[in-house]
Amino acid sequence: MSLLSDSPPWASEEHGMFAEMVRRFFAEEMAPNIDAWVEAGVVGRDFWHKAGAAGILGGAVAEEHGGAGGDIGFDAIALYEQARLGDVNWGMGIQSIVIHYIAAYGTEAQKARWLPGLVSGETIGALAMTEPSTGSDLKAIRTSAAREGNLYRLNGSKIFITNGGSADLVITVARTDPEAGTRGISLIVVEPGEAEGFSRGKPLKKLGMKGNDTAELFYEDVKVPLTNLLGEEEGQGFYQLMKQLPWERLLIAIQALGAMDFALAETVRYVRERRAFGQRIMDFQNTRFKLAECKTRTEVLRAFVTQSIGRLIDGTLDAATASMAKLYGSEAQGKVVDECLQLFGGYGYMAEYPISRAYADARVQRIYGGTNEIMKELIARSLDV
Numbered sequence: 001m002s003l004l005s006d007s008p009p010w011a012s013e014e015h016g017m018f019a020e021m022v023r024r025f026f027a028e029e030m031a032p033n034i035d036a037w038v039e040a041g042v043v044g045r046d047f048w049h050k051a052g053a054a055g056i057l058g059g060a061v062a063e064e065h066g067g068a069g070g071d072i073g074f075d076a077i078a079l080y081e082q083a084r085l086g087d088v089n090w091g092m093g094i095q096s097i098v099i100h101y102i103a104a105y106g107t108e109a110q111k112a113r114w115l116p117g118l119v120s121g122e123t124i125g126a127l128a129m130t131e132p133s134t135g136s137d138l139k140a141i142r143t144s145a146a147r148e149g150n151l152y153r154l155n156g157s158k159i160f161i162t163n164g165g166s167a168d169l170v171i172t173v174a175r176t177d178p179e180a181g182t183r184g185i186s187l188i189v190v191e192p193g194e195a196e197g198f199s200r201g202k203p204l205k206k207l208g209m210k211g212n213d214t215a216e217l218f219y220e221d222v223k224v225p226l227t228n229l230l231g232e233e234e235g236q237g238f239y240q241l242m243k244q245l246p247w248e249r250l251l252i253a254i255q256a257l258g259a260m261d262f263a264l265a266e267t268v269r270y271v272r273e274r275r276a277f278g279q280r281i282m283d284f285q286n287t288r289f290k291l292a293e294c295k296t297r298t299e300v301l302r303a304f305v306t307q308s309i310g311r312l313i314d315g316t317l318d319a320a321t322a323s324m325a326k327l328y329g330s331e332a333q334g335k336v337v338d339e340c341l342q343l344f345g346g347y348g349y350m351a352e353y354p355i356s357r358a359y360a361d362a363r364v365q366r367i368y369g370g371t372n373e374i375m376k377e378l379i380a381r382s383l384d385v
């Protein structure tokens with residue numbers, strides 16, 4: 001299966017060739033490394049460099065900034081292929097989000113400075129919104145960026161930051177005006193290598209996604225130049241975040257689809273080999289019905305996701321529809337992976353079986369990127385106008 005199985009109208013020959021290239025690259029360079037990443041709690045920089053050199057990170061970035069000048073369908077394909085291979089550790093999703101923030105809001109000087117490194121994999125990106133005291137209620141963030149001459153002085157902390165342990169560039173959501181509510185929020189780019197007072201907590205131990213360096217970040221009088229404000233105007237952060245949400249949410253649905261294709265392929269292979277009561281597990285009607293349900297959910301999601309990618313490309317994907325994709329996709333993934341694991345019997349509970357890891361990895365999809373309860377709020381709001 002692939003993201004392009006149904007030949008969505010936005011998919012060109014270039015998208016098809018890119019998908020084949022990415023699949024080959026991941027089979028050779030990602031698959032053999034997943035166990036080591038999980039063991040180490042982080043993806044090695046050599047993989048970031050190789051992926052950058054292969055052109056995987058820059059599909060949707062302008063050529064003048066080191067990319068291939070394509071549309072966001074290229075990022076969607078890479079994210080799908082990663083999930084279809086059973087990996088959640090490499091933080092390409094966040095890297096893509098960071099790239100799109102800089103491409104959308106950065107000044108020409110900022111784009112020229114930051115995009116080439118993000119595309120080549122030399123620079124690892126992170127997006128720091130969540131704080132220990134607030135996640136869903138983003139308006140309540142406390143991290144401050146006070147203006148002092150030609151600098152901002154940042155104070156505060158962030159938690160659960162994907163790629164946080166190794167990020168070289170952290171888009172930090174901070175309050176530049178404590179009195180101005182959402183109009184007082186700005187996005188400040190912090191480059192840890194150059195920022196005194198910036199520190200990271202120990203890697204967070206998680207239920208799944210064990211090979212990603214999810215971290216807590218601390219800002220103690222961190223000084224960054226005013227030119228690190230993303231864009232030209234203070235107080236635009238909340239608006240900038242809201243505008244990028246459709247991609248962040250759709251991306252989670254794309255990862256869900258890849259993970260469901262992965263779980264199904266693993267399970268079908270297993271139940272066709274394993275036997276009980278003199279027949280294949282596949283031959284029990286319960287197995288066939290469960291797999292039929294899982295396949296149906298997967299194909300419904302594929303249709304929704306590929307349609308939504310088309311709408312994102314042509315600029316018509318609204319926040320409520322992207323929230324529906326995130327909600328439906330992550331719920332369907334949880335259900336499918338759970339049903340698949342059951343068909344493995346006791347082996348499904350053993351860490352060495354990839355379905356067991358897929359089960360643990362799936363859980364967070366209902367939590368991050370805005371919890372599914374928040375998705376329902378947003379969808380309901382679109383009905384109540």
Ligand SMILES: Cc1cc2nc3c(=O)[nH]c(=O)nc-3n(C[C@H](O)[C@H](O)[C@H](O)COP(=O)(O)OP(=O)(O)OC[C@H]3O[C@@H](n4cnc5c(N)ncnc54)[C@H](O)[C@@H]3O)c2cc1C
Nearest residue numbers: 127128129130134135136160161162367368369370371373
């Ligand atoms: C592995 C992982 C990676 C992450 N990566 C990042 C990252 O890269 N960058 C980043 O900024 N954040 C990241 N997060 C944080 C994530 O986005 C937040 O955890 C999430 O938004 C929820 O916030 P919270 O944990 O503070 O929960 P809370 O906001 O405290 O919510 C607790 C519960 O209350 C419910 N709730 C809250 N408000 C409402 C409401 N209005 N109506 C109904 N129910 C409600 C929630 O749905 C949830 O069930 C990550 C989290 C994890 C676990």
